Structures are given as structure tokens and as C-alpha cells.
Amino acid sequence: MTYTIESMDALRRQGDELADATVRELFEHSEVGRFNTLMRWFTVSGQVLPEGLPEVARDYLEATRLPPDWADWGIMERAREFFLDNNAHISAALAFASMPAGYAVPHMARLLSATHALEYPSRRMAETGQFTVYLMRPEAFQAGGRFIPAAQKVRLLHAAIRYHLRQQGRWDEAALGRPICQEDMIASQMGFSLFVLDALHRLGVRMSPEGAEAYYYAWRLVGVMLGCDPAAIPPDLSAAREFSDLYWVRHMGPSEEGARLTGQLIAMYQEVVPGTLVDPVVPALIRFLVGDTMADWLKVPRSPWDSVAALVPTLLGVLERIEDRAPYGGRLLDLVGQLATSVELTALTRGRVMHYTIPDELKREYGVRTAGRWVPPAPSRAAF
Amino acid sequence: MSEEDKPARPAEEILLTLAGAADLVLDRVEVATRRLRATLGRSDLTELLREGHDDLKARGRLTLGRHVPESHLEVLARRAAERRSRDV
Numbered sequence: 001m002t003y004t005i006e007s008m009d010a011l012r013r014q015g016d017e018l019a020d021a022t023v024r025e026l027f028e029h030s031e032v033g034r035f036n037t038l039m040r041w042f043t044v045s046g047q048v049l050p051e052g053l054p055e056v057a058r059d060y061l062e063a064t065r066l067p068p069d070w071a072d073w074g075i076m077e078r079a080r081e082f083f084l085d086n087n088a089h090i091s092a093a094l095a096f097a098s099m100p101a102g103y104a105v106p107h108m109a110r111l112l113s114a115t116h117a118l119e120y121p122s123r124r125m126a127e128t129g130q131f132t133v134y135l136m137r138p139e140a141f142q143a144g145g146r147f148i149p150a151a152q153k154v155r156l157l158h159a160a161i162r163y164h165l166r167q168q169g170r171w172d173e174a175a176l177g178r179p180i181c182q183e184d185m186i187a188s189q190m191g192f193s194l195f196v197l198d199a200l201h202r203l204g205v206r207m208s209p210e211g212a213e214a215y216y217y218a219w220r221l222v223g224v225m226l227g228c229d230p231a232a233i234p235p236d237l238s239a240a241r242e243f244s245d246l247y248w249v250r251h252m253g254p255s256e257e258g259a260r261l262t263g264q265l266i267a268m269y270q271e272v273v274p275g276t277l278v279d280p281v282v283p284a285l286i287r288f289l290v291g292d293t294m295a296d297w298l299k300v301p302r303s304p305w306d307s308v309a310a311l312v313p314t315l316l317g318v319l320e321r322i323e324d325r326a327p328y329g330g331r332l333l334d335l336v337g338q339l340a341t342s343v344e345l346t347a348l349t350r351g352r353v354m355h356y357t358i359p360d361e362l363k364r365e366y367g368v369r370t371a372g373r374w375v376p377p378a379p380s381r382a383a384f
Numbered sequence: 385m386s387e388e389d390k391p392a393r394p395a396e397e398i399l400l401t402l403a404g405a406a407d408l409v410l411d412r413v414e415v416a417t418r419r420l421r422a423t424l425g426r427s428d429l430t431e432l433l434r435e436g437h438d439d440l441k442a443r444g445r446l447t448l449g450r451h452v453p454e455s456h457l458e459v460l461a462r463r464a465a466e467r468r469s470r471d472v
Contacts, residue, residue, distance in 0.1 A: 202456075
């Protein structure tokens, strides 16, 4: 399919009908609290749905419980191998290229700010990180896998954000289209797939064409499960390039929200890595991966480390040589990669299981915690 | 049976091997020192050092340049910036 400005404009007016209708009904019948509590008991595929679940939620979970029929499990297995081989690089690319690329789209940055999730990007990073880990487990799409319930919940989470922004009149639909519209949802999938591959390429990581296509294929399947229109989502990497070039060239630019979010993302990663010695490495890596124009828009600080970051591909090249030549070298480096990723994820989730609940209002769920300290309640008058 | 052909005791064998290795190292060090002295004695030493340094830098540039393709996001951002300045 060929993408045009008109076809992209049409996607801006579309949300996700099934999830939107489900969420609307849950809110209208004040069933969100009960739904969220019961859904904590529903975490793996094939599990019996908890009793007392609202009818509309039951219908939604039933309709979305299976991956699309066209799923090719051979390609999915290749994608899993690709992910395991490049585990640490993919995590770095997601954090230092995909996330900032989203912040460089002003309306996306504004949406993230409006939901206040961006005041705490660690929550979104933790949720995305855990989601990716669930996706790449061997049993992800089988009975007992955690991925499908997570995807079902994330899809409702997006619908809830759409619902709240509309209810509160905080989104200029005439100018911006629907919040988290089809164009934005598909673009996010491009961020998680194509931009990760671009970043790996820039880092000098060697990839086979089959591996790269399989990685993209997995994210396309995920996109469809998260509510992207299967007819609109690019079928392969060259279509993905066409879509994302059109999208980013027409939408990207500087914004205050984007710069603030990037600042918070940098601070968060500086906290994840103990000590302050390598703190400047985080902005240097972002600048290296996204380039100077976008880095300046996002106010990524400059430092002498910027030139050191250019050495990273050389360093990775040396590691790859070790991987190829030294006995056990490959296995050892894979283990180090897995360890680094799991330490990063543990630091972000702080050991929690992310539940992807439907926010019953935007600010409380995602907002900044109340400042100050707790004070005990005043003595009760009745007793004195 | 000559002295060398007699089987040596283990301690003696280790000692002989070590002494042989030490002699070899010393021999190499002597050759290297002689070469270094000859180099240091050259009148064009400064020039030689500068050339060596330039050579290293060129190698470094080649190594870095060989591995780093352009960031696609940078290409997109420049296009978007052009578009914006045209539209304003």
C-alpha cells in the first residue's frame, strides 16, 4: 500500500472502536474499579476469567484472546532469537532512540504530559520493558504466557486515555485528530521496531535481513493486537520506512514538553546506573543515536563525551570479534547482555509487576505525588 | 653418554628451562635497545614522531568512519526543519 498525506490524515481521525466502546461502557456503569481489581487475577493466557467481571469486559477479553490467524510462528521464533542475540543493544535502542523519537513529535509529547505519565517516564519505561520481556518469552502466545493479557490491558489503557482527554475537553480534536489515533499508534510501532533496527545499524551491529524482517514482523503482530488497523499497518520494512518517513517529517519538531520529558528520561537512566562518573554517557548516547538536530530540539546537554560516544560502534565491533572467535565468548557476552537488561528492568520496575490498569482519572493515576510529609490526623473532637 | 644427554632431575630441568628463557629475553632486549638507541640518535626524530602521530590519527579516523552510518533520525529531522522554515 502507498501512504499519502490524505491516507495519513484519514488515520488521524480513527481510534480503536472495540476498546473505546468497552472502556466507555465500563466508565458509564462505574465498573472500572471492579474491573481493575478482578483483572489482577487474570494474568496468563488460557486462564478462566474471574467471576463477577462486567459483561462488556468479558466480551472484549473473549474477542481479543487470540493472536491474528495470519501469525507465522516460524517467523515469530526467528524474531525471538534475534531479540535474544541483541538483547542489550535492543534495550539501549528502545531507551535512547525510540523514546526520544516519540518526544520529538510535539503532539505526542503533549499527550504524554497531559496524562502526567511523562512526569514519571520510569513507569512507562518499566511497562514497555516488561511488555517486551513478556513478548519474547518462548511461551508468550501459548496457554500460561503473560503477553496476551498484558496486550489486552494496554489496549484498554490507551482507550481510557482517549476517553478521559475527550471527557475533559483537554485535546483539540479538530486540529490534532483523535488522541492516540491510528496514525500515532502505528508510528509508535515503527519506533519500537524500525528505529531500533536503525539504531542497531548505526551502532555497527551486524544483522541478517531475515532477522531484521522477523523482528519487524513480531512488532507488526503486536501492533495489530494493540488495536492498529491491520490494513493500514505497514506489511514489511520497506513499507515501514515509507510510513515513518512521512509521519516524522510532517510531525516532528521542538516542544517544551518534549524537552522536559527527555530531561526526565536522562535523569532516570542516570539514577539506574550507580555513581555519577558515567552520567554524561546517557545524553551522549542519545545525541549519537538521534543526531544533533533532534538532540538540540530536545535540549539534550552537550559534553566532551559526545565524541567518545562515536567510539561505541568500534567497541561493539571488538566485542563482536570476541564473540565470533573466542570459545564461549558468544555465550558469555549473551549472558552479560541478559544480565544488563534484567538489572535495568528491575531498577525501573523496582521489583513490581506492572498491571497496566485502566486509570479512573488521569491525574491521580499518573500524577506527581503530593509534596510534603504525612501528618497524623487531628485528635477527634468527640472523644474530648 | 655425554653430560647433556643424561636425564636431568626435575629441579634441574626447571632451572635449565628458566635460564634458557631468561637468556632469550635478554638477547631480545639487547637487540631492541640497540635499535631504540639508533632511532633516538636520528637527527629527524621530531619529524619522525610527528609523522607517526599523524599516521595514528588517520588510522583512528578511518576506523571510526568505517563503522558509523548516518543517523536516519537526523536525516528526517533536517527535512522536517526545512519544511517548518518553508511553512513559516
